Amino acid sequence: MSKVLIVYATDYDHTKVCAEALARGVESTGGTAIVKDAGDATGEDIEAADALVLGSPVHMGSPDWKIKQFIDQQCSGLWMKNAGIGKVGAVFGTGSGFGSAGGGIELTLLALLNNLAELGMVLVPLPKNTENYADGGLQWGPYARVHSKDTMEPLEVSEVQLGIMTAHGANIARVADAVAGQALFKP
Amino acid sequence: MSKVLIVYATDYDHTKVCAEALARGVESTGGTAIVKDAGDATGEDIEAADALVLGSPVHMGSPDWKIKQFIDQQCSGLWMKNAGIGKVGAVFGTGSGFGSAGGGIELTLLALLNNLAELGMVLVPLPKNTENYADGGLQWGPYARVHSKDTMEPLEVSEVQLGIMTAHGANIARVADAVAGQALFKP
Amino acid sequence: MSKVLIVYATDYDHTKVCAEALARGVESTGGTAIVKDAGDATGEDIEAADALVLGSPVHMGSPDWKIKQFIDQQCSGLWMKNAGIGKVGAVFGTGSGFGSAGGGIELTLLALLNNLAELGMVLVPLPKNTENYADGGLQWGPYARVHSKDTMEPLEVSEVQLGIMTAHGANIARVADAVAGQALFKP
Amino acid sequence: MSKVLIVYATDYDHTKVCAEALARGVESTGGTAIVKDAGDATGEDIEAADALVLGSPVHMGSPDWKIKQFIDQQCSGLWMKNAGIGKVGAVFGTGSGFGSAGGGIELTLLALLNNLAELGMVLVPLPKNTENYADGGLQWGPYARVHSKDTMEPLEVSEVQLGIMTAHGANIARVADAVAGQALFKP
Numbered sequence: 001m002s003k004v005l006i007v008y009a010t011d012y013d014h015t016k017v018c019a020e021a022l023a024r025g026v027e028s029t030g031g032t033a034i035v036k037d038a039g040d041a042t043g044e045d046i047e048a049a050d051a052l053v054l055g056s057p058v059h060m061g062s063p064d065w066k067i068k069q070f071i072d073q074q075c076s077g078l079w080m081k082n083a084g085i086g087k088v089g090a091v092f093g094t095g096s097g098f099g100s101a102g103g104g105i106e107l108t109l110l111a112l113l114n115n116l117a118e119l120g121m122v123l124v125p126l127p128k129n130t131e132n133y134a135d136g137g138l139q140w141g142p143y144a145r146v147h148s149k150d151t152m153e154p155l156e157v158s159e160v161q162l163g164i165m166t167a168h169g170a171n172i173a174r175v176a177d178a179v180a181g182q183a184l185f186k187p
Numbered sequence: 188m189s190k191v192l193i194v195y196a197t198d199y200d201h202t203k204v205c206a207e208a209l210a211r212g213v214e215s216t217g218g219t220a221i222v223k224d225a226g227d228a229t230g231e232d233i234e235a236a237d238a239l240v241l242g243s244p245v246h247m248g249s250p251d252w253k254i255k256q257f258i259d260q261q262c263s264g265l266w267m268k269n270a271g272i273g274k275v276g277a278v279f280g281t282g283s284g285f286g287s288a289g290g291g292i293e294l295t296l297l298a299l300l301n302n303l304a305e306l307g308m309v310l311v312p313l314p315k316n317t318e319n320y321a322d323g324g325l326q327w328g329p330y331a332r333v334h335s336k337d338t339m340e341p342l343e344v345s346e347v348q349l350g351i352m353t354a355h356g357a358n359i360a361r362v363a364d365a366v367a368g369q370a371l372f373k374p
Numbered sequence: 375m376s377k378v379l380i381v382y383a384t385d386y387d388h389t390k391v392c393a394e395a396l397a398r399g400v401e402s403t404g405g406t407a408i409v410k411d412a413g414d415a416t417g418e419d420i421e422a423a424d425a426l427v428l429g430s431p432v433h434m435g436s437p438d439w440k441i442k443q444f445i446d447q448q449c450s451g452l453w454m455k456n457a458g459i460g461k462v463g464a465v466f467g468t469g470s471g472f473g474s475a476g477g478g479i480e481l482t483l484l485a486l487l488n489n490l491a492e493l494g495m496v497l498v499p500l501p502k503n504t505e506n507y508a509d510g511g512l513q514w515g516p517y518a519r520v521h522s523k524d525t526m527e528p529l530e531v532s533e534v535q536l537g538i539m540t541a542h543g544a545n546i547a548r549v550a551d552a553v554a555g556q557a558l559f560k561p
Numbered sequence: 562m563s564k565v566l567i568v569y570a571t572d573y574d575h576t577k578v579c580a581e582a583l584a585r586g587v588e589s590t591g592g593t594a595i596v597k598d599a600g601d602a603t604g605e606d607i608e609a610a611d612a613l614v615l616g617s618p619v620h621m622g623s624p625d626w627k628i629k630q631f632i633d634q635q636c637s638g639l640w641m642k643n644a645g646i647g648k649v650g651a652v653f654g655t656g657s658g659f660g661s662a663g664g665g666i667e668l669t670l671l672a673l674l675n676n677l678a679e680l681g682m683v684l685v686p687l688p689k690n691t692e693n694y695a696d697g698g699l700q701w702g703p704y705a706r707v708h709s710k711d712t713m714e715p716l717e718v719s720e721v722q723l724g725i726m727t728a729h730g731a732n733i734a735r736v737a738d739a740v741a742g743q744a745l746f747k748p
Contacts, residue, residue, distance in 0.1 A: 059633045060640065061326065061675030068626035076621055085501045098315070100322050101289030101330045107668070107675050110484065114622030114668050117513040120501030122549060127459045127494030128285070129561040134336055135287050139248070139491040143288045149321055174558045175496060184548045187503040246446045247453065248488030255439035263434055272688045294481070294488050297671065301435030301481050304700040307688030309736060314646045314681030316748040326678040358746050362683060365740045372732050374690040435700065472689070474696050475663030475704045502659070508710055509661050513622065517662045523695055 002031040002088075002176035004169070005049035009038040009056050009064035014094045014146045014157055019055050021162040022092065025169025031176070033169070038070040043077045051088035051176040052121065053169075054112040058095035061104030062111050071115045079118055086184045088176040089116030090124040091140060092165060094157070096147035102138070109140040120185060124175050126168055136164045188217040189275075189363035191356070192236035196225040196243050196251035201281045201333045201344050206242050208349040209279065212356025218363070220356070225257040230264045238275035238363040239308065240356075241299040245282035248291030249298050258302045266305055273371045275363040276303030277311040278327060279352060281344070283334035289325070296327040307372060311362050313355055323351045376405040376462075376550035378543070379423035383412040383430050383438035388468045388520045388531050393429050395536040396466065399543025405550070407543070412444040417451045425462035425550040426495065427543075428486040432469035435478030436485050445489045453492055460558045462550040463490030464498040465514060466539060468531070470521035476512070483514040494559060498549050500542055510538045563592040563649075563737035565730070566610035570599040570617050570625035575655045575707045575718055580616050582723040583653065586730025592737070594730070599631040604638045612649035612737040613682065614730075615673040619656035622665030623672050632676045640679055647745045649737040650677030651685040652701060653726060655718070657708035663699070670701040681746060685736050687729055697725045 004026045008019040016037070023033035036045060046052050054071075056063035078084045091112040097103040113123060125139050135158070137143025144161040147154055191213045195206040203224075210220035223232060233239050241258075243250035265271045278299040284290040300310060312326050322345070324330025331348040334341055378400045382393040390411075397407035410419060420426050428445075430437035452458045465486040471477040487497060499513050509532070511517025518535040521528055565587045569580040577598070584594035597606060607613050615632075617624035639645045652673040658664040674684060686700050696719070698704025705722040708715055 059629075060637055060679050062623065062629065062632070062672040065626050065630035065633045068620075068623065068629045071623070072620045072626045079502065079621065082501070082503045085503055097288070099320060099324055099326070099330075100332060101284070101292045101325045102287070104293070104326070104675055104679065105288045106291070106293035107671060110668060111623040111672055114513065114665055117499040118502070118621050118665065120499055120503070120513075123497040123499065125491040125494055125497065127456070127559045128453065128492065129456045129459055129494070129559065131561060133286060134339075137286055138288045139286070139291070139488065139494075143286075145287060152321075171559050174556065174560075175553065178556045178558065179549065179552045182548065182552045184552065185501045185503065185545050186548075187505060246442075247450055247492050249436065249442065249445070249485040252439050252442035252446045255433075255436065255442045258436070259433045259439045266434065266689065269688070269690045272690055291488055291492065294484060297481060298436040298485055301478055301700065304686040305434050305478065305689065307686055307690070307700075310684040310686065312678040312681055312684065314643070314746045315640065315679065316643045316646055316681070316746065318748060326675065326681075361743065361745045361747075362740065365743045365745065366736065369735065369739045371735045371739065372688045372690065373735075374692060471662070473694060473698055473700070473704075474706060475658070475666045475699045476661075478667070478700070479662045480665070480667035507660060508713075512660055512662045513665070517660075519661060526695075 002050040002173050002180055004031055004033050004051040004173055005045050006033060006035045006053045007038055007041045009067035015055050015057055017157050018092055018094060018144055018165045021165035022053060022169035025166035026173040029170050029173040031173035038067040041070055043074045046078055047083050050180045051172055053090045053172060055092040058093060058104050058108045061107050063108050075115055084119030084121055087121045088179060089121030090172045092142045094144045094146050097145040105143045106138060122179055124172050130164060130167050132160045132164055135160050142168050189237040189360050189367055190219045191238040191360055192232050193220060193222045193240045194225055194228040196254035202242050202244055204344050205279055205281060205331055205352045208352035209240060209356035212353035213360040216357050216360040218360035225254040228257055230261045233265055234270050237367045238359055240277045240359060242279045245280055245291045245295045248294050250295050262302055271306030271308055274308045275366060276308030277359045279329045281331045281333050284332040292330045293325060309366055311359050317351060317354050319347045319351055322347050329355050376424040376547050376554055378405055378407050378425040378547055379419050380407060380409045380427045381412055381415045383441035389429050389431055391531050392466055392468060392518055392539045395539035396427060396543035399540035400547040403544050403547040405547035412441040415444055417448045420452055421457050424554045425546055427464045427546060429466045432467055432478045432482045435481050437482050449489055458493030458495055461495045462553060463495030464546045466516045468518045468520050471519040479517045480512060496553055498546050504538060504541050506534045506538055509534050516542050563611040563734050563741055565592055565594050565612040565734055566606050567594060567596045567614045568599055568602045570628035576616050576618055578718050579653055579655060579705055579726045582726035583614060583730035586727035587734040590731050590734040592734040599628040602631055604635045607639055608644050611741045612733055614651045614733060616653040619654055619665045619669045622668050624669050636676055645680030645682055648682045649740060650682030651733045653703045655705045655707050658706040666704045667699060683740055685733050691725060691728050693721045693725055696721050703729050
């Protein structure tokens with residue numbers, strides 16, 4: 001079964017809790033999930049996995065600098081040697097979401113997806129038939145809003161949001177099972 | 188005072204109603220607003236204005252084809268002859284917003300802004316201190332969600348949302364007043 | 375073997391020629407390619423295929439209005455009924471590319487990918503080890519520049535560019551073979 | 562006259578050299594330019610300026626982690642207290658540009674612009690009539706490719722590219738002169 005590496009940056013553990021919910025989805029399919037903080041994950045961890053999932057809070061419309069540091073210092077090495085090509089990639093996010101439209105989550109997820117596309121990974125969206133999609137975020141991946149809309153008080157990640165993260169993890173593992181070991185991209 | 192052209196595409200008049208609210212904001216500053224459906228607006232209309240504002244519903248994560256047709260057929264001619272350079276540009280949107288993060292409004296607004304940037308226009312964001320920003324959309328421009336989150340029943344554009352559109356219109360007119368007639372971009 | 379639908383908009387046949395080169399890649403794997411102009415393709419065509427590939431010229435930083443009309447009128451119906459979920463999606467583009475950085479091709483390809491992500495499709499990038507990647511475009515998909523950099527005279531799509539399109543078509547067909555018939559996304 | 566703060570991240574001094582060329586453009590209008598490495602610039606520096614310009618190399622399709630750290634740690638504080646609203650913002654970039662379409666520069670510049678839009682800044686594009694625009698990058702801002710297309714050998718930033726950076730700096734200063742001290746965005 002597939003081996004899925006989930007790398008996150010976090011300030012208040014919201015994104016970490018989401019990463020752990022994704023891992024439960026991977027495991028529900030019989031796959032193996034490795035969950036690592038962006039400061040601890042390495043290029044070797046990616047090479048050993050069938051899929052890479054990146055999660056970040058939204059900060060000023062783009063990913064947290066700590067996951068960008070992981071991308072610049074660890075992922076770019078794989079890019080140089082073509083070591084990510086044909087693996088599976090996916091993303092998720094959290095945020096305070098000030099405003100009524102995600103507060104920049106779309107470009108945040110696309111920044112993470114851009115790294116995965118450059119690595120040559122097959123990308124897994126969040127399909128519209130996911131249970132509770134109305135609370136699910138975006139087609140690019142799930143998003144947990146963790147502040148109250150009107151008071152901006154912090155919230156915990158809800159059970160519904162965690163359920164969507166888990167569904168996403170299971171989807172990613174199934175795609176990884178389908179493509180692992182296939183020679184998809186012949187040079 | 189400034190002359191602001193507001194061009195919209197609409198299916199159910201939501202985006203049209205928002206365009207009219209923007210026009211009231213322009214007029215509140217003493218400026219003149221011209222509101223046109225995308226099928227009726229021309230390159231000459233843009234040339235005669237100090238600012239161009241584009242509004243669209245979100246369809247599958249990008250603007251309505253009817254405003255894209257206006258861009259391809261009318262705006263591209265201005266691009267060829269450098270006739271938009273130094274004017275002011277801004278955007279707004281509407282949508283059903285399925286999911287919890289705007290349903291693709293960010294890339295929709297960026298597609299419209301990309302046209303305005305190619306025309307060489309100074310771009311006006313929606314600042315965070317706008318009254319009722321929590322219902323306001325995004326930093327790129329206001330967004331009116333016009334479907335209920337859980338039932339997806341259609342909604343009217345709310346008074347609060349219209350107020351944000353009006354504030355955006357006034358902002359755009361003030362920026363146009365500040366830069367009109369200045370030689371900002373010397374070749 | 376997989377059945378791949380390739381839908382394009384074109385003004386001067388550059389994008390059509392690229393679509394045909396992609397089709398040859400699909401066929402090289404034993405798959406079936408159907409190539410259709412955006413004005414002729416239907417939702418039924420997509421439902422009958424394992425993969426959907428969209429191609430467009432860049433116009434003012436986003437796709438040609440004619441392929442956007444196809445998306446709004448044909449793809450959105452599939453979205454309503456979840457009929458695209460678990461298929462495979464990919465994109466390509468052409469353009470005059472004025473400037474030194476693609477002239478807006480990145481947001482153009484992302485607008486097309488956004489539609490495919492909303493449909494719930496697994497997305498195929500262009501990997502860096504593709505032969506002649508230096509002329510290949512972007513990680514999101516291949517791009518053929520069809521105007522001279524300095525004179526802006528029109529060019530034919532080069533053999534090298536067509537070869538990259540063909541490689542992309544073969545990649546897409548192989549991914550479609552790997553995932554077709556799998557229950558990747560369980561509601 | 563206007564005071565323009567230029568903040569850059571750099572690995573091999575390419576982006577620093579571009580920042581200095583922008584500064585010369587600011588000074589050519591009679592304005593004052595302050596050039597700072599992302600590790601040294603502070604929120605107070607932004608508050609003291611009329612305009613903020615951000616420059617970064619492209620790394621895996623998004624900005625260098627060091628400028629993202631500046632954004633997360635310094636710019637977000639201004640966002641909290643609305644201290645950037647009504648200032649002027651602009652961007653520029655450098656990169657190896659592998660492929661034929663900027664190698665991710667468009668999303669890189671948009672990530673930087675997203676921060677500036679969230680701060681409530683009026684945004685300055687690179688107009689098409691800029692001298693040598695064919696080597697100039699994108700409508701969002703200038704881009705200096707600093708590696709050979711075919712060999713990927715490193716290059717110096719060319720005189721033509723530096724000239725475009727200087728023209729951009731002068732444009733930014735003129736926009737800042739036009740809007741400084743105006744009450745553009747009334748809450």
